[in-house]
Amino acid sequence: xxxxxxxxxxxxxxxxxxxxxxxxxxxxxxxxxxxxxxxxxxxxxxxxxxxxxxxxxxxxxxxxxxxxxxxxxxxxxxxxxxxxxxxxxxxxxxxxxxxxxxxxxxxxxxxxxxxxxxxxxxxxxxxxxxxxxxxxxxxxxxxxxxxxxxxxxxxxxxxxxxxxxxxxxxxxxxxxxxxxxxxxxxxxxxxxxxxxxxxxxxxxxxxxxxxxxxxxxxxxxxxxxxxxxxxxxxxxxxxxxxxxxxxxxxxxxxxxxxxxxxxxxxxxxxxxxxxxxxxxxxxxxxxxxxxxxxxxx
Amino acid sequence: xxxxxxxxxxxxxxxxxxxxxxxxxxxxxxxxxxxxxxxxxxxxxxxxxxxxxxxxxxxxxxxxxxxxxxxxxxxxxxxxxxxxxxxxxxxxxxxxxxxxxxxxxxxxxxxxxxxxxxxxxxxxxxxxxxxxxxxxxxxxxxxxxxxxxxxxxxxxxxxxxxxxxxxxxxxxxxxxxxxxxxxxxxxxxxxxxxxxxxxxxxxxxxxxxxxxxxxxxxxxxxxxxxxxxxxxxxxxxxxxxxxxxxxxxxxxxxxxxxxxxxxxxxxxxxxxxxxxxxxxxxxxxxxxxxxxxxxxxxxxxxxxxxxxxxxxxxxxxxxxxxxxxxxxxxxxxxxxxxxxxxxxxxxxxxxxx
Numbered sequence: 111x112x113x114x115x116x117x118x119x120x121x122x123x124x125x126x127x128x129x130x131x132x133x134x135x136x137x138x139x140x141x142x143x144x145x146x147x148x149x150x151x152x153x154x155x156x157x158x159x160x161x162x163x164x165x166x167x168x169x170x171x172x173x174x175x176x177x178x179x180x181x182x183x184x185x186x187x188x189x190x191x192x193x194x195x196x197x198x199x200x201x202x203x204x205x206x207x208x209x210x211x212x213x214x215x216x217x218x219x220x221x222x223x224x225x226x227x228x229x230x231x232x233x234x235x236x237x238x239x240x241x242x243x244x245x246x247x248x249x250x251x252x253x254x255x256x257x258x259x260x261x262x263x264x265x266x267x268x269x270x271x272x273x274x275x276x277x278x279x280x281x282x283x284x285x286x287x288x289x290x291x292x293x294x295x296x297x298x299x300x301x302x303x304x305x306x307x308x309x310x311x312x313x314x315x316x317x318x319x320x321x322x323x324x325x326x327x328x329x330x331x332x333x334x335x336x337x338x339x340x341x342x343x344x345x346x347x348x349x350x351x352x353x354x355x356x357x358x359x360x361x362x363x364x365x366x367x368x369x370x371x372x373x374x375x376x377x378x379x380x381x382x383x384x385x386x387x388x389x390x391x392x393x394x395x396x397x398x399x400x401x402x403x404x405x406x407x
Numbered sequence: 408x409x410x411x412x413x414x415x416x417x418x419x420x421x422x423x424x425x426x427x428x429x430x431x432x433x434x435x436x437x438x439x440x441x442x443x444x445x446x447x448x449x450x451x452x453x454x455x456x457x458x459x460x461x462x463x464x465x466x467x468x469x470x471x472x473x474x475x476x477x478x479x480x481x482x483x484x485x486x487x488x489x490x491x492x493x494x495x496x497x498x499x500x501x502x503x504x505x506x507x508x509x510x511x512x513x514x515x516x517x518x519x520x521x522x523x524x525x526x527x528x529x530x531x532x533x534x535x536x537x538x539x540x541x542x543x544x545x546x547x548x549x550x551x552x553x554x555x556x557x558x559x560x561x562x563x564x565x566x567x568x569x570x571x572x573x574x575x576x577x578x579x580x581x582x583x584x585x586x587x588x589x590x591x592x593x594x595x596x597x598x599x600x601x602x603x604x605x606x607x608x609x610x611x612x613x614x615x616x617x618x619x620x621x622x623x624x625x626x627x628x629x630x631x632x633x634x635x636x637x638x639x640x641x642x643x644x645x646x647x648x649x650x651x652x653x654x655x656x657x658x659x660x661x662x663x664x665x666x667x668x669x670x671x672x673x674x675x676x677x678x679x680x681x682x683x684x685x686x687x688x689x690x691x692x693x694x695x696x697x698x699x700x701x702x703x704x705x706x707x708x709x710x711x712x713x714x715x716x717x718x719x720x721x722x723x724x725x726x727x728x729x730x731x732x733x734x735x736x737x738x739x740x741x742x743x744x745x746x747x748x749x750x751x752x753x754x755x756x757x758x759x760x
Binding site for chain 1: 478482531535538541542546550553556557674677681721722724729735736739
């Protein structure tokens with residue numbers, strides 16, 4: 111039993127897990143407030159990371175300018191996407207909404223590959239030191255930053271939904287659109303807002319992953335890994351999304367460990383979360399924290 | 408309602424049987440027979456390239472019809488259709504290679520085995536619906552893809568497996584011309600079966616489940632049974648389509664059955680029209696021809712815009728995504744609806760009222 115490797119993988123899992131948690135949170139935000147299952151969540155990471163990379167390399171902007179510009183761009187992008195594509199589909203059957211986000215996902219994947227190429231490109235050096243030593247383990251600086259940033263985002267979300275006017279409006283809309291509208295909340299604004307926040311925060315996660323692994327189309331796989339996380343946590347629970355993300359992150363690294371040390375299947379890292387997803391759907395379809403839908407005639 | 412508007416005057420339905428025939432008027436039946444006769448003549452005039460496209464439309468169309476029965480008629484969303492399509496292709500090749508079963512029998516057998524697998528996957532799927540089912544089938548797509556890459560004994564692993572050409576009484580249908588007739592025969596049989604299914608008791612039960620499953624259950628339709636049955640039927644079509652695909656290419660490899668193919672299948676039925684048998688074929692033709700049109704366009708533009716031909720693969724993929732999005736926004740009822748509109752327009756031409 112290789113304890114060193116196990117601990118290293120466990121920490122990796124927790125770090126990746128917080129990132130999954132953040133992306134899952136963005137996914138849940140969109141689902142909760144607009145009832146849209148966003149299969150294009152991974153493309154938000156992809157687009158954000160590529161835009162930031164582009165600003166930093168081709169324009170030579172320093173990180174502290176390029177990064178906020180990226181986030182602003184993603185806010186505009188999220189609003190535009192909601193207004194142009196998703197708004198006409200309000201009230202359409204669920205298959206249409208799912209398919210439109212899938213269509214967007216493969217469209218943006220192809221466009222990004224077209225513009226930036228298929229190969230992973232390294233991010234310009236942002237932090238002076240590449241890795242820091244925590245308790246005898248080498249951890250990438252960007253990952254440490256990502257955990258810090260993720261925690262800040264989570265606290266920010268908690269504050270936003272508990273105390274800010276817009277956040278309360280969004281919660282009201284998620285609870286009941288008609289009642290919210292009759293109380294003077296602009297549901298249109300709330301929908302656009304949800305997409306904007308989600309796109310922005312996902313892009314942030316995308317930039318962090320891009321710093322460590324280089325930017326490539328593999329980033330969009332985050333959007334697929336989000337599904338086990340949100341199903342585990344419950345589709346409409348933000349806390350559940352974070353916990354689900356952590357569990358999936360740790361789980362896939364544990365699968366990697368078991369696979370590498372004992373089983374030698376080779377691909378368990380990728381597939382294990384999906385087995386968990388199917389099992390969860392069978393025994394507890396509303397996840398750990400999701401609200402159970404009761405249908406009355 | 409929509410269908411009733413296109414029956415010419417002088418046609419009266421006096422029995423239920425007459426009201427539910429596949430071809431509502433003698434003229435429409437004559438047109439269908441005529442189209443079939445014309446299709447039989449296609450290999451005599453078409454080029455190899457055109458035949459290849461026609462065969463593609465054939466086998467993808469069969470699989471897409473299965474998906475349309477599941478998604479369009481029963482309302483169960485499946486994002487894992489390509490996996491069943493692939494399973495059919497591998498099964499047929501495996502039966503032929505390992506047990507020496509002639510391809511003629513291996514194709515329907517592959518369909519039946521895929522049905523069995525579909526039924527197994529359908530049992531948990533019978534309990535969930537909508538969004539959750541979409542995500543569950545999404546996961547099963549990845550699980551089956553992983554299985555294809557790993558099960559060396561069955562699929563040949565990453566190397567893939569060889570599928571021998573279709574043969575009957577010692578004659579090999581290895582040329583495109585002859586294989587066209589095999590696919591055409593399967594297409595006609597499967598589409599007639601599909602159209603017949605939708606006007607039978609089972610088909611009406613599917614539609615009832617889609618429209619309001621609680622009411623359907625109250626009226627005595629067994630929810631779980633019909634959901635699983637629909638999954639099985641859809642897998643049967645996928646299996647047959649996949650087997651035809653495998654024996655056409657002569658080589659089956661797991662890379663062909665990715666999530667992108669599943670999305671393309673869904674794109675076909677959405678572009679064609681959910682729940683419409685003829686629409687499925689139109690949507691398939693659209694989806695198969697779209698990349699070819701893009702390729703022709705890029706080749707023509709290649710002289711003007713440098714670098715376009717390098718990006719061909721991406722342009723094709725982007726076009727598929729864009730087509731799905733645009734159809735959902737501007738024509739959610741698909742090409743079948745557009746076709747009905749055109750027919751309605753010409754029926755009253757030039758007086759539109």
